[in-house]
Amino acid sequence: MPSPQAAIQPSDTEWLARLCLARTTHVGPVTYHSLMRRFGSAAAALEALPHMAMRAGAKQKFVPCLEPDARREWDATKKMGGHMVFFGTPAYPTLLANIPDAPPVLSVLGQPALLLKKAVGLVGARNASLNGKKMAHVLATGLGQAGFVVASGLARGIDAAAHDASLGTGTVAAMAGGLDHLYPPEHEKLYARIAEAGAIISDMPLGTEPRAQLFPRRNRLIAGLSVGVVVVEAAAQSGSLITANYARDYGREVFAVPGSPLDPRCGGSNFLIKQGAQLVENVNDILDNLPKHGGLREPARTFDDEPMNVSDSDMTAAHAVIAENLGPSPVGIDELVQQCHLPAALVNAVLVELELAGRLQRLPGQMVCWVG
Structure with a gap:
């Protein structure tokens, strides 16, 4: 076909x-x-x-x-x-298209049709315990049997266990670098198996090395593809918490497997449960709490940026006002609109130009900061 x-x-x-x-x-x-x-x-x-x-x-x-x-x-x-x-084509995953920072283009190796199926993200510690990897394997197997694709990040530990368990039912691996930069190197065989039976995706150009600052960008792919994200063993500073935060911002369900308070690998996942994540003891705890009939909670609101006709003089004036209200500390775009007393569409137009000039950095959660 x-x-x-x-x-x-x-x-x-x-x-x-x-x-x-x-x-x-x-x-x-x-x-x-x-x-x-x-x-x-x-x-x-x-x-x-x-x-x-x-x-x-x-x-x-x-x-x-x-x-x-x-x-x-x-x-x-x-x-x-x-x-x-490409974004806007029938092959582009619907859930991913609904996030405000949807990738304009995805590079895909393997089976692109998997991107159109319902997915659940399953992520966790790289230095996972034996029981943690076993739990990830059990959950991924159950999700696959229930008809879900399992999305993860091809990392050591929990990610690898999740991919391995779902190869026969459908798995998607999101890469931080380009498709041609395998990371970690020891997952060469797993990478090849996913490329054959599943799908490997990246929104970075070929040749891009998986630098540390690109992993949050990778994490948002996992959250954006998924109706829910499950965290198994995550330390307090784990990148898995970034994935969970993206999922919450996008209106997706967040789940976490509890662990011993004495195990630092569980500090982050236990924290998520305290913050309202669904506690997971078995796969039914996930399946019973996923949105029915495709319904999702509303994602974090994004501000209006409809096209508008603005003169060069008005844009110059708006640049001056916005520059006065920006600094190195991140500020929310909605707050910036309120502080500047300017139309949201005009603020957005200025932010676009500042980013093009390399003077503005966008951060997760609709935040921006001045960089030049």
Whole structure:
């Protein structure tokens, strides 16, 4: 059966332009979607970027990703047997499309059709105990038997146990780097098995190494794909808590397996239960508390950024007001709108330009901070 993505080729001008826009420096997912709503096409957005960055005070000439570079990435992905799945196409996972920072494009190795099935995220400690890995295996097996795909991050410990248990029923592994950068290296055989029977996904370009700052971005893929996220053994500072926080922000259910207070590997998961996560002793504790008929809680509200006609002088004035209210400490966008007494759409337009100029950083939870 042909993939819904089969008709899209690198020769299709607009899709290639979308890949260029997604791969342009300082264009994150939120800014990508804002630009697409504002300009209607990636080609029009790419043409406008240099002027927007200059108006926001870019210190260097702004050069978008070039078409030959995007074409090389697309061709290389196809050569390794992968697929490019674009936001807004039938092959793109519906739940992931509903998050405010949905990836503009996913690189997929394996079975893209798995991305359209119901998924539950299962994550936890890398240095997991034997019982923790056994619990992850039991839960992943039960979820698979109930018809769910299991999503995780291909890490050591809990992630590996979850993938291994769900290979026969469907598993998705989210990567922090590009598809061609396996991490950790010892999971080469597991990576190959998932690529054959499951799906490996990344929203980073080929050649991207899995740096520490990219793992939260990977974690939000797991949360965004899933109707719920289960945490098994997570320390107080575990990255699994980032996945759980993303899930909560996206309106997804959060579950945690309790552990001994004397085991530091369980400090984070026990904390989640204190904060309202569903306590899990067996797979039915998950299945009985997942939303019925696809219904989900409302995700954290995002502010309005509908297209609006604004003169250059108004934009310049808005830049000055917003710059006065930004600093190195993160601030919520809703709070910024209130403090500046400006329309939300105008604030969003300015934030987009500041990000393009490299002067603004977006953070999880609709937060931003000044960086230059």
